[in-house]
Amino acid sequence: MAVRKTKFGSFVVGEMPEGCRLCVRGAKLVLFLTGLCRLSCFYCPLSSLRRGKDVVYANERPIRSSRELLEEAELMDALGTGITGGDPSLRFRRLLRYLRVLKEELGPGHHVHLYCTELSRERLRRLKEEGLDEIRFHAWSPEPVRRAVEVGLNTGVELPSLPGSFRTLTRLLKDLEEVGCSFVNLNELEFSETNSQELRRRGFRLKSDTSVAVKGSEELALRVLEWASENTELDLHYCPSRLKDGVQLRNRLKRRARRVARPYEALTPEGLLVKGVITGIPRERLEGERRRLRRKYGIPPELISVNGRRGRLETSPEIAEELSEVEEGLRFFWVESYPTFEGMEVTVIPLPLRSSAGRER
Numbered sequence: 001m002a003v004r005k006t007k008f009g010s011f012v013v014g015e016m017p018e019g020c021r022l023c024v025r026g027a028k029l030v031l032f033l034t035g036l037c038r039l040s041c042f043y044c045p046l047s048s049l050r051r052g053k054d055v056v057y058a059n060e061r062p063i064r065s066s067r068e069l070l071e072e073a074e075l076m077d078a079l080g081t082g083i084t085g086g087d088p089s090l091r092f093r094r095l096l097r098y099l100r101v102l103k104e105e106l107g108p109g110h111h112v113h114l115y116c117t118e119l120s121r122e123r124l125r126r127l128k129e130e131g132l133d134e135i136r137f138h139a140w141s142p143e144p145v146r147r148a149v150e151v152g153l154n155t156g157v158e159l160p161s162l163p164g165s166f167r168t169l170t171r172l173l174k175d176l177e178e179v180g181c182s183f184v185n186l187n188e189l190e191f192s193e194t195n196s197q198e199l200r201r202r203g204f205r206l207k208s209d210t211s212v213a214v215k216g217s218e219e220l221a222l223r224v225l226e227w228a229s230e231n232t233e234l235d236l237h238y239c240p241s242r243l244k245d246g247v248q249l250r251n252r253l254k255r256r257a258r259r260v261a262r263p264y265e266a267l268t269p270e271g272l273l274v275k276g277v278i279t280g281i282p283r284e285r286l287e288g289e290r291r292r293l294r295r296k297y298g299i300p301p302e303l304i305s306v307n308g309r310r311g312r313l314e315t316s317p318e319i320a321e322e323l324s325e326v327e328e329g330l331r332f333f334w335v336e337s338y339p340t341f342e343g344m345e346v347t348v349i350p351l352p353l354r355s356s357a358g359r360e361r
C-alpha cells in the first residue's frame with residue numbers, strides 16, 4: 001500500500017476512516033459531551049471555557065436537551081455526528097441517551113463515531129447495541145482497543161503526531177494491528193491557548209508565523225505513514241491542521257449557512273453570511289420604521305426585517321448601500337458574520353462605501 005494524498009489535502013495509507021470522510025465534507029455535527037477527563041495529556045488542546053467543565057455543546061451551541069441537539073443537526077443538515085470531549089465515557093448515561101436520540105430521530109444511517117479513553121466490556125456492548133458506528137480511542141496502548149474489537153465495534157485510535165515519537169508510534173501500530181484495530185488517525189499537533197506553555201517548555205516550536213501547527217509534526221506523521229505502508233495492513237490517515245480549519249470547518253459553516261441564511265443574506269466562499277444592517281432607531285420604533293422604508297422604496301417584505309435582540313433592522317447588502325445614499329439620520333453597515341448559533345460578527349463596514357473605510361473587529 002502506498003501513501004496517497006487525498007483531495008482534501010490529508011494523507012492516507014489504505015482507506016480513510018468513514019468518520020473522517022463525513023467530517024472533511026463538513027457533514028458531521030460535533031457533539032461535545034463533557035469537558036471532564038481523567039487524563040491530563042500535556043498536549044490537550046481544550047479551551048479554558050471547556051476543560052474540566054461539565055458542559056455540552058452541539059457545534060458551537062451550548063445545549064441542554066435532545067430537542068436542541070436535533071435542532072442543530074437539522075440546521076446543518078448533518079449526515080453524522082462525532083461525539084467528543086473531554087472523555088464522553090465519564091458521562092455514560094448522557095452518552096447513551098444522546099446516541100439513542102440521534103439514531104432514533106435521524107435514522108440508523110446517521111453515522112456516529114465516539115472519542116474516548118477507556119471503557120469496560122459491558123459499556124462497549126451497550127454502545128454496540130445502541131448502534132454506535134465507530135469508536136476511536138485516545139490511547140497509547142492496545143488494551144482498550146482489544147476489548148472494543150472483541151465486542152464487534154469498528155475500532156480505531158486517534159493520536160497527535162508528536163515529533164520525536166516515531167519509535168513509540170510504530171511499535172504501537174504493530175500492537176494495534178495484532179489486536180484487530182481497523183485504523184489510526186494521526187492529527188497534526190497544534191498550539192492552543194491552554195497547551196502552549198507546556199509545549200514550549202518541552203521544546204516544541206511553531207511551524208510558521210501563520211500557523212498554530214507544531215514544527216516537525218507533519219514530517220513525523222508522513223514518516224510513520226511511509227513506514228506503515230510497508231510494515232502493516234492498518235488503514236492510516238494523517239489530518240493536517242490546515243484541513244481542519246481550511247476545509248472541514250469551512251464546509252461545515254457552508255452547510256449551516258445554506259440552511260439558516262435569510263432571504264436578504266448573501267453567502268461568502270468562506271461560509272460566512274453578509275447582510276445590510278440599519279441602526280439609529282429606538283427599539284419601539286423599529287417596526288414602524290420598517291413599514292415606512294418598505295412603503296417608500298417598495299422593498300419586498302422578505303428583504304427587510306426587525307432584529308429585536310440586536311435592536312436594529314436587517315436587509316440585503318445592496319438595499320442597505322442604496323438607502324445609505326438617501327436616508328439621512330439612520331446608520332447603515334455591511335455586516336459579515338458566522339452562520340453559527342451565536343452568529344459572531346467578524347467584519348463591520350460603515351456605508352455608504354465612498355465615505356468610509358473598512359473596519360475589522
Ligand code: SF4
Nearest residue numbers: 037039040041044086
Ligand atoms: S484524553 Fe483528550 S481531553 Fe483528555 S486530557 Fe487527553 S487530550 Fe485532553
